[in-house]
Structures are given as structure tokens and as C-alpha cells.
Amino acid sequence: MTRTSMGKALNTALRDALREDPAVHILGEDVGALGGVFRVTDGLAAEFGESRCADTPLAESGILGSAVGMAMYGLRPVVEMQFDAFAYPAFEQLVSHVARMRNRTRGRLPLPLTIRIPYGGAIGGVEHHSDSSEAYYMHTPGLQVVTPATVADAYGLLRAAIACDDPVVFLEPKSLYWSKADWSEDRPGEVPPPGRAVVRREGRSATLLTYGPALPMCLEAADAALADGRELEVVDLRSLVPFDDETVCASVRKTGRAIVVHEAAGFGGAGAEIAARVTERCFHRLEAPVLRVTGLDIPYPPPMLESHHLPNADRILDAVERLQWSDEPAGRTGERGRHAVDA
Amino acid sequence: MTQLHTATHPHEADAAALRAREALLPEVRALRVLGTEQAAGADPDLLLSFHRRLVTGRRFNEQVTTLTRQGMLAGYPSSTGQEACQIAAAQVLRPQDWLFPTYRDALAVVARDIDPLQVLGLMRGDWHNGYDPRETRTAPLCTPLATHLPHAAGLAHAARLAGDDVVALALTGDGGTSEGDFHEGLNFAAVQRAPVVFLVQNNGYAISVPLHKQSAAPSLAHKGVGYGMPSTLVDGNDVLAVHTALGAAVERARGGGGPTLVEALTYRIDAHTNADDSTRYRPDSEVERWRRRDPVLLLERELQERGLLDEAVREKAEAEADALAAMLRRRLGAPAGLDPMDLFEHVFAEPTSQLLEQRDMLSEELRLDASQGPAGGAHR
Ligand SMILES: Cc1ncc(C[n+]2csc(CCOP(=O)(O)OP(=O)(O)O)c2C)c(N)n1
Numbered sequence: 001m002t003r004t005s006m007g008k009a010l011n012t013a014l015r016d017a018l019r020e021d022p023a024v025h026i027l028g029e030d031v032g033a034l035g036g037v038f039r040v041t042d043g044l045a046a047e048f049g050e051s052r053c054a055d056t057p058l059a060e061s062g063i064l065g066s067a068v069g070m071a072m073y074g075l076r077p078v079v080e081m082q083f084d085a086f087a088y089p090a091f092e093q094l095v096s097h098v099a100r101m102r103n104r105t106r107g108r109l110p111l112p113l114t115i116r117i118p119y120g121g122a123i124g125g126v127e128h129h130s131d132s133s134e135a136y137y138m139h140t141p142g143l144q145v146v147t148p149a150t151v152a153d154a155y156g157l158l159r160a161a162i163a164c165d166d167p168v169v170f171l172e173p174k175s176l177y178w179s180k181a182d183w184s185e186d187r188p189g190e191v192p193p194p195g196r197a198v199v200r201r202e203g204r205s206a207t208l209l210t211y212g213p214a215l216p217m218c219l220e221a222a223d224a225a226l227a228d229g230r231e232l233e234v235v236d237l238r239s240l241v242p243f244d245d246e247t248v249c250a251s252v253r254k255t256g257r258a259i260v261v262h263e264a265a266g267f268g269g270a271g272a273e274i275a276a277r278v279t280e281r282c283f284h285r286l287e288a289p290v291l292r293v294t295g296l297d298i299p300y301p302p303p304m305l306e307s308h309h310l311p312n313a314d315r316i317l318d319a320v321e322r323l324q325w326s327d328e329p330a331g332r333t334g335e336r337g338r339h340a341v342d343a
Numbered sequence: 344m345t346q347l348h349t350a351t352h353p354h355e356a357d358a359a360a361l362r363a364r365e366a367l368l369p370e371v372r373a374l375r376v377l378g379t380e381q382a383a384g385a386d387p388d389l390l391l392s393f394h395r396r397l398v399t400g401r402r403f404n405e406q407v408t409t410l411t412r413q414g415m416l417a418g419y420p421s422s423t424g425q426e427a428c429q430i431a432a433a434q435v436l437r438p439q440d441w442l443f444p445t446y447r448d449a450l451a452v453v454a455r456d457i458d459p460l461q462v463l464g465l466m467r468g469d470w471h472n473g474y475d476p477r478e479t480r481t482a483p484l485c486t487p488l489a490t491h492l493p494h495a496a497g498l499a500h501a502a503r504l505a506g507d508d509v510v511a512l513a514l515t516g517d518g519g520t521s522e523g524d525f526h527e528g529l530n531f532a533a534v535q536r537a538p539v540v541f542l543v544q545n546n547g548y549a550i551s552v553p554l555h556k557q558s559a560a561p562s563l564a565h566k567g568v569g570y571g572m573p574s575t576l577v578d579g580n581d582v583l584a585v586h587t588a589l590g591a592a593v594e595r596a597r598g599g600g601g602p603t604l605v606e607a608l609t610y611r612i613d614a615h616t617n618a619d620d621s622t623r624y625r626p627d628s629e630v631e632r633w634r635r636r637d638p639v640l641l642l643e644r645e646l647q648e649r650g651l652l653d654e655a656v657r658e659k660a661e662a663e664a665d666a667l668a669a670m671l672r673r674r675l676g677a678p679a680g681l682d683p684m685d686l687f688e689h690v691f692a693e694p695t696s697q698l699l700e701q702r703d704m705l706s707e708e709l710r711l712d713a714s715q716g717p718a719g720g721a722h723r
Contacts, residue, residue: 303468
């Protein structure tokens with residue numbers, strides 16, 4: 001076991017996939033000599049040659065469209081989009097072709113390709129470097145959408161995505177690239193079955209439903225909530241499509257209360273879907289409406305103001321207080337009593 | 344009259360591949376003016392003003408890069424080595440003309456006499472765009488590559504429809520020429536005969552990707568030819584050459600002759616941004632070679648030959664550069680004075696009720712933070 005970063009675990013997943021399957025090809029901008037701007041493809045062009053890990057011309061639609069053709073011919077392309085907002089030129093390919101090729105061709109032309117997209121903020125990036133675009137992809141039937149929040153999952157989920165016979169949008173939380181955990185390249189651990197959420201922390205008072213970059217702040221809030229006598233359960237969704245109703249509902253039925261936490265704007269976001277599903281399935285077990293703690297409904301702000309936009313442990317704790325407790329709140333230290341939404 | 348030098352794609356790694364490509368179309372040569380007869384006819388005042396602007400521009404790049412290392416900006420894509428393009432671009436525009444810059448073109452915008460602090464807002468991270476685009480006739484610095492080129496074509500088209508004497512100059516890098524929007528923008532402009540000029544600053548690399556992996560065309564100027572617009576190739580480190588080519592292109596646009604593409608061969612001396620490690624993809628010897636073709640050096644050689652470069656000229660340029668650098672240090676060092684409530688101000692003309700709700704939440708948070716002192720909440 002060594003301390004390993006999420007970026008390094010992703011790099012190992014790509015290396016192992018390239019070793020095991022000659023059909024796997026990586027393509028993208030700066031993925032070769034530079035090893036990607038986040039170094040996720042570091043050393044792969046040197047080890048596997050420039051055709052297996054190829055720097056492409058600078059054209060996202062061209063990259064993804066070419067990957068479609070490569071997959072049609074039997075390869076398993078893994079595409080890197082440099083940043084969330086730079087994947088938008090490829091949206092046409094993604095929505096009009098990638099997502100529906102299997103369906104259009106009645107299963108004769110499945111597209112086993114992986115689209116890696118670094119997403120999310122909190123890294124002080126300038127405009128167009130911090131979008132959370134998961135809702136666009138989730139809303140497109142035919143795309144799997146997954147996002148790791150831990151080092152081990154980064155490896156496991158990426159291996160699973162590459163092995164998947166359907167297109168997978170693999171969202172990499174930028175703010176966690178440098179997060180480290182004990183992890184061994186030799187025994188990388190389980191490759192999660194597709195679409196399974198995981199309980200990261202047990203609790204019985206309320207459930208925090210989250211994924212990707214928001215997991216650490218949920219764990220922090222759960223720690224802090226103990227001071228008020230609230231035991232928060234934290235569920236890491238890992239996969240937005242397919243969605244694990246079973247794990248989520250088991251947790252919410254146990255606790256009776258739920259908050260969805262994500263970085264993206266709340267309106268029309270992933271949280272809306274999740275809250276609706278939970279309400280539909282667990283209505284009689286709910287003690288309070290399902291709440292959301294999300295980014296503000298504004299275009300991603302400049303770095304000097306991003307801390308006001310992003311959710312944080314404080315906002316989560318404030319939402320916890322709004323979950324219609326029948327007991328008196330235990331008088332949490334640092335109680336701030338914000339009530340933006342009348343729950 | 345114009346002396347053409349064999350040049351030239353100095354960014355071309357593989358000579359055989361270049362020869363093969365040149366067989367497709369006649370040899371491509373880049374216009375050079377400095378050191379030629381044509382330069383000898385240039386107005387001394389123009390040359391001296393270029394000199395001052397190049398020296399000040401270089402200092403702008405160096406000072407902002409230093410301040411970025413000190414953490415005062417979120418990032419800065421330096422244009423050191425490309426100052427001749429930046430200065431010439433600003434110089435050929437009249438006040439009513441529009442400039443469409445990229446993230447690397449802060450210097451061209453500053454050279455349009457727009458407040459540097461407003462120009463640097465994007466990189467500093469205080470707001471996405473600091474200056475008034477209408478007032479300054481300058482679009483925001485564009486980060487998604489080539490997406491501003493159709494804007495330039497559309498604006499120029501609209502100006503022509505209105506019968507206004509307005510030209511648009513749009514800047515892009517070599518990498519940007521691969522994006523679909525580059526092609527769509529050029530094609531639209533050519534079909535509409537829009538008064539727009541496209542300047543491709545070919546600095547050899549798109550982050551780490553060298554030109555020969557970007558394009559197999561004999562030159563990037565050829566891409567304009569394919570859309571039916573006159574296209575030229577210039578030495579991008581020769582400020583007079585860039586000025587001459589852009590000047591002619593702007594004149595053509597103004598006279599109803601439609602769009603032009605100008606490819607300027609230049610080099611990015613610094614890394615892509617402060618976050619980039621350029622030693623991973625290019626040798627120092629290559630950087631050194633380009634340093635010897637420095638745009639300031641090339642112009643100074645010309646000035647020297649014509650007896651125009653004395654101590655007084657140097658001192659004046661240095662003094663101007665010093666003053667600019669001191670101003671940048673002072674103003675970028677001062678607090679940005681931001682109001683987080685501005686976040687809700689310009690999302691829509693009229694804020695939605697959801698935004699108003701969120702505004703109340705933030706306002707309450709800020710009130711509590713203020714009342715709890717600098718330590719803030721328990722978990723912040
Ligand atoms: C649509 C899009 N894709 C990717 C990027 C990320 N990116 C920023 S700069 C850059 C390289 C651009 O190279 P070039 O056009 O040659 O301009 P230069 O930076 O050399 O001035 C890349 C890939 C982007 N900004 N926009």
C-alpha cells in the first residue's frame with residue numbers, strides 16, 4: 001500500500017486496460033508527450049506507442065466522431081476531453097450518434113467507447129474550466145454516466161467503463177485529482193458492478209446522497225453533525241446512469257430523511273431527478289421533504305467568488321436543520337440558522 | 344518590391360513531409376519587410392512607436408507572468424515572442440473597428456488602450472470580462488477555441504448590412520484552426536463577403552501538440568484559400584510585415600473586398616501558461632533559436648541600421664515599460680473589492696424568483712460571517 005492520488009489511479013487503469021486489450025486506444029488533446037494537462041495519460045504514449053495513445057488535432061467533435069468510427073470497426077476508444085466546457089463542441093456527436101447508435105441499429109452497432117471528462121470547480125480555474133455538465137449527459141438516453149469520488153473507485157470505475165459495451169461518460173472530479181489514499185497498484189481492488197452506489201458512512205438520522213467532488217464535504221458535514229447528535233449516512237452514488245434506486249432507497253427508508261448534495265446548479269440538475277425518485281419510492285417513510293444543497297443557479301463564477309457558489313459543509317448542516325425534526329435541535333455549535341428554502 | 348524570403352514552416356519537423364505537401368501547391372513563402380528595401384521606406388515615427396510598444400508589451404508579459412507566479416492571477420497565457428502580432432493587430436484598427444481576441448491576446452487588447460486591469464480581470468479571476476465590449480469595440484477574451492470566429496464574421500456581416508464602415512479583426516492560434524468553428528466562421532465570412540480579417544498566430548504549438556500533428560496542409564494560410572478568400576503568410580516576428588499584411592487586409596475588407604486570412608509565423612517563448620511544463624514537449628535549443636529571432640531584436644536591428652536607435656529612444660521606451668510594470672504591481676496587489684452579491688446581478692435581465700431566494704441565502708451567510716468575525720463559521 002502506498003499513498004496514491006486519484007490521477008495516478010486513473011493512469012494505472014488506463015495502462016492496465018491498454019496492456020490487457022489491444023483494441024483499447026486513447027485519443028485526445030495533449031494526451032501524448034505531455035501526458036494530458038492533468039497527467040492522467042502520463043507515460044502511456046511512451047509505453048504503448050503514439051497510435052495507442054494519440055495526440056489528435058484540436059477538434060472535439062472530430063475526436064469523438066473519429067472514435068465512433070473506430071468503435072464501428074471494432075476498437076474500444078477512450079477519449080479525453082480536456083475540460084468540461086471544451087467537450088461541448090462534441091455534444092452533437094455525443095447526443096446525435098454516440099448515445100443512440102445501438103438503438104438506431106437495433107443492437108447491431110453498439111459503441112463501446114469511454115469519454116473521460118474532467119469536471120467541476122474549486123480549483124481556481126478561469127472561465128470555462130469548472131462546469132458540472134452531468135445533467136446534460138444524464139438527460140440523454142443511451143449514455144452511462146459515472147463519476148468516482150475515491151482513489152480506488154477511480155481505478156475500478158474506469159476499468160468497468162472501458163470494459164462496458166455501451167458508451168460511458170466518465171466524469172473525473174478535478175478537485176479530487178490530487179486527493180490521496182492508501183492504494184496498491186498490484187492489488188487495485190474490486191471493479192464495481194455497473195450502477196451500484198455505496199454507503200461511505202453509516203448513520204440513522206438522515207441520508208446525504210452525493211457523488212464525485214461533493215463527497216468530501218458530505219463526510220465533513222457528517223463529522224460535524226455528530227456534535228448535534230445527528231448521525232448522517234453518506235451514500236456515494238458513483239453512477240448516475242444507471243441509477244441505484246435500491247441502495248438509495250434502502251438508506252432513505254432507514255433514516256427517513258434525505259438531502260442531495262452536488263456542485264452543479266440545482267435547477268433542473270441531477271438532484272431534481274434524485275429527489276423525485278426518492279419521493280416516489282419512499283414517500284410513506286419520509287419524515288421531511290427531500291432537500292437539495294447545490295451550486296447556485298448562475299453561470300460558473302470567476303475564481304475569486306467561487307467559494308460563494310459552491311456547496312459546503314455549512315450549507316449541508318443548515319439543510320440538515322431544516323429536515324423537520326420533532327425533537328429540539330441539540331444546539332449545534334456554530335448554529336447559523338439559515339433558512340433559504342422553507343422546508 | 345516586396346522581397347520574399349524562402350521560409351517556411353519553421354515549425355515543420357519533417358522536411359520530407361513538408362516537401363511532399365508543397366508539391367500540392369506552389370512553395371509557400373512568408374512576407375518579411377524588416378531588413379528589406381520596403382522597410383527603408385517606412386516612416387521613422389511609425390517604427391519608433393512600434394519600438395516603444397514592443398518594449399512595453401514585452402514588459403507587460405514579463406510583469407504579469409511574475410505576478411502570476413506570486414499568486415496574484417489565477418493564470419496567464421503569456422504572449423512573449425508574439426508581441427509583433429499583438430501590437431500590429433491593435434495598430435491597424437480604427438476606433439470603430441472590432442477586435443475578437445483569445446485568452447492569449449491580452450496584450451493586443453491593452454495595446455488598444457483599454458485599461459490593463461480590466462483586461463486582466465479574466466486571468467486574475469475577479470470577473471470573466473472587465474471592459475465594456477461595445478464601448479471598446481472589443482469582444483471578451485475568448486477561451487473556448489475558435490468559437491469567437493463565427494461571431495466576428497456575423498458582426499462584420501451585420502455592420503455591412505447596416506452600411507457602416509466597420510471591420511472586424513479576429514485572432515486565433517494554430518491549434519484553433521482545427522476546430523469546426525474556425526471552418527464555419529471562415530466559410531460564412533467568405534460567402535457573405537463580410538469585412539473581417541482572420542489573423543492566425545501560428546506559434547508552432549497547441550499546448551504540447553506541434554503543428555505537424557495539427558495540420559497536414561502546406562500552410563495554415565492554405566485553409567483560407569479553400570474557402571475562397573485571399574490568404575497570406577507573414578513573418579510574425581517582423582512587426583512591419585504583420586502590419587503591412589493586416590493593413591492591406593483591413594483595407595480590402597473596408598473596400599468591400601471581403602475577408603482575408605493572414606497566417607503569422609511566430610513562437611511562444613514561455614510555456615502555454617504558468618501551469619504548463621514546456622520541457623516535456625520541446626527542446627531548449629528550439630526556444631533559443633527563436634530567441635535569436637525576437638521581434639524586439641529584429642526591429643532594433645532595423646532602427647540601428649537607419650540610425651534611429653540611440654540611448655534616448657531606449658530610455659524613453661524603458662521608462663514607459665517601467666511605469667506600466669509599476670502600475671500593474673500596485674493595482675494588481677490591491678484588493679479586488681468584490682461584492683459576492685454581484686453573482687446574481689447579470690444572469691438574466693430580470694432575476695428569477697429562484698435567484699432572488701438564493702440571493703437572500705447568500706446575503707444572510709455574509710451577514711453571519713461578518714458578525715462572527717474573520718474566523719467565520721465553524722466549518723469554513
Ligand atoms: C474548444 C476548446 N478545446 C480545448 C481547449 C483547451 N485549450 C486551451 S488553449 C489550447 C491550445 C491552443 O493552441 P493554439 O490555438 O495554437 O493557441 P495558443 O495557445 O498557442 O495561442 C487548448 C487545447 C479550449 N480552450 N477550447
